[in-house]
Amino acid sequence: MTGLHTFPGWGERLLGEARLALVGTPWAFLFHQDGTPPGRLPEFADESGNRRAIDPLLLAWLQRSPPPIVSNPQSTDIKLWNSLLRGQTGSMLQAVAPAGAPLCPEFANLAIEVATETELASLHALSHAGSAARPRVDAASDWIVHNIQPDNATNHPWAVHVFLQRALESGSVEHRLYAETLLHNCVVSLGRADRFSALVLLDSGRTLKAADTATAGK
Numbered sequence: 001m002t003g004l005h006t007f008p009g010w011g012e013r014l015l016g017e018a019r020l021a022l023v024g025t026p027w028a029f030l031f032h033q034d035g036t037p038p039g040r041l042p043e044f045a046d047e048s049g050n051r052r053a054i055d056p057l058l059l060a061w062l063q064r065s066p067p068p069i070v071s072n073p074q075s076t077d078i079k080l081w082n083s084l085l086r087g088q089t090g091s092m093l094q095a096v097a098p099a100g101a102p103l104c105p106e107f108a109n110l111a112i113e114v115a116t117e118t119e120l121a122s123l124h125a126l127s128h129a130g131s132a133a134r135p136r137v138d139a140a141s142d143w144i145v146h147n148i149q150p151d152n153a154t155n156h157p158w159a160v161h162v163f164l165q166r167a168l169e170s171g172s173v174e175h176r177l178y179a180e181t182l183l184h185n186c187v188v189s190l191g192r193a194d195r196f197s198a199l200v201l202l203d204s205g206r207t208l209k210a211a212d213t214a215t216a217g218k
Helices: 007-022 055-063 076-085 111-128 131-147 160-170 173-187 195-215
Strands: none
Touching: 007 160, 007 173, 007 195, 055 076, 055 195, 076 111, 111 131, 111 160, 111 195, 131 160, 131 173, 160 173, 160 195, 173 195
16 A cells, blocks of 8 residues: 555655755765765755755765764754764763753754754654654654744755654644645755755655565564
């Protein structure tokens, strides 16, 4: 059974959006089965030439390559991605606030756009931290849906798979609408996802397809 009411259906949808943005770029190799770069890659930047501190971390995760050096990470999202890449998943829950609050302890001190981006990127990383983190991931997605507008960020669809997974498992219309808004916002400007959003969608699509495989194997 496929379609936009299943894990594989949504996984293919997200992967399709990612392909539209990455085809013809040096990062199209990420769709190949072995995921091996064809040669030396240029430094990643989006269509506007923007680079973020989180870019090399996300790329290392997608390529399954050694983590880049991160000196004294301050923001929660960078801390969590850095720990994830180093296999330090046990410490990730210690870096976030308890349930009933944002994941990011610094949330209230940030401008809403930065706070939203940081919170969603943190949730995306924590979703990969294993079953022990699942209750905190679910609680965070619930808190976000009820407290943060999905169009406050920079139109990057961080953690879209988390909201879709929650929607499909619980039947929550709110979580599905949140995910759909994140996806819409990242494609509306260019008629497709921007290059950075495509990397996020690629990981989310892979995650949903893997989640379906894991569920089928139980």
